[in-house]
Amino acid sequence: MKSQTKSSKVNRAWLNDHVNDTYVKLAKLEGYRARAAYKLKEIDETLVLIKPGQLVVDLGSTPGAWSQYVRRKMSPKTATGGGAAVGALNGTIIALDILPMEPVEGVVFLQGDFRELDILEKLEAEMKGRQADVVLSDMAPNLSGIDSADAARIENLVELALEFAQKHMKPQGALVVKVFHGAAYDPLVKRFKDSFLVVKRIKPKASRDKSSETFLVGLGLKAP
Numbered sequence: 001m002k003s004q005t006k007s008s009k010v011n012r013a014w015l016n017d018h019v020n021d022t023y024v025k026l027a028k029l030e031g032y033r034a035r036a037a038y039k040l041k042e043i044d045e046t047l048v049l050i051k052p053g054q055l056v057v058d059l060g061s062t063p064g065a066w067s068q069y070v071r072r073k074m075s076p077k078t079a080t081g082g083g084a085a086v087g088a089l090n091g092t093i094i095a096l097d098i099l100p101m102e103p104v105e106g107v108v109f110l111q112g113d114f115r116e117l118d119i120l121e122k123l124e125a126e127m128k129g130r131q132a133d134v135v136l137s138d139m140a141p142n143l144s145g146i147d148s149a150d151a152a153r154i155e156n157l158v159e160l161a162l163e164f165a166q167k168h169m170k171p172q173g174a175l176v177v178k179v180f181h182g183a184a185y186d187p188l189v190k191r192f193k194d195s196f197l198v199v200k201r202i203k204p205k206a207s208r209d210k211s212s213e214t215f216l217v218g219l220g221l222k223a224p
Helices: 002-019 022-030 037-047 065-073 117-127 147-168 185-195
Strands: 055-059 092-097 108-111 132-137 169-180 196-202 213-221
Touching: 022 037, 037 065, 037 169, 037 196, 037 213, 055 065, 055 117, 055 147, 065 092, 092 117, 108 117, 132 147, 147 169, 147 185, 147 213, 169 185, 185 196, 185 213
Parallel strands: 055 092, 055 132, 092 108, 132 169
Antiparallel strands: 169 213, 196 213
């Protein structure tokens, strides 16, 4: 009974923080589906990654806030509400997630696990022989609280995104992945440094203070 009471208090506290969160309010005002859009926005404004005319692949895209942000950057005029964009899309956005995603205007969405060959083949088919300019991965496992198990899950997802980028991204492209501080963090940073010419570590202001998440950005693939 005590654990249920404690859990309900935690849920109420989270809900209160969420409702009063500046970025949650801003997301509603500007038509984004999640506050996560502002994490990508800060990363992009810092490093100037997203540009019209690009091919961007968004892995782990649901609910679609990152795809919405990219969509707006690739449209000459954007609407302030509803996540819609006005004007022709100048570029290609392919989003993928194991969960369903409500459509984002102009974004190609594939539902499935890109670890599975048929899903990867569908993704490659949508790329039409082109290589991505930017690969985004907001993928994250369900954390168990067991450090060794969580580290393995996090490392696996980042490795998948990295392997995809090495095969399907332009040499001068950029890969953005979400990581968490813990046992997997230092090995993943080393892996990025071994794979990219430049590696940036960014914890956006929109990341909650209590969260251990941060983002690794790899710029320019090193020659194999």
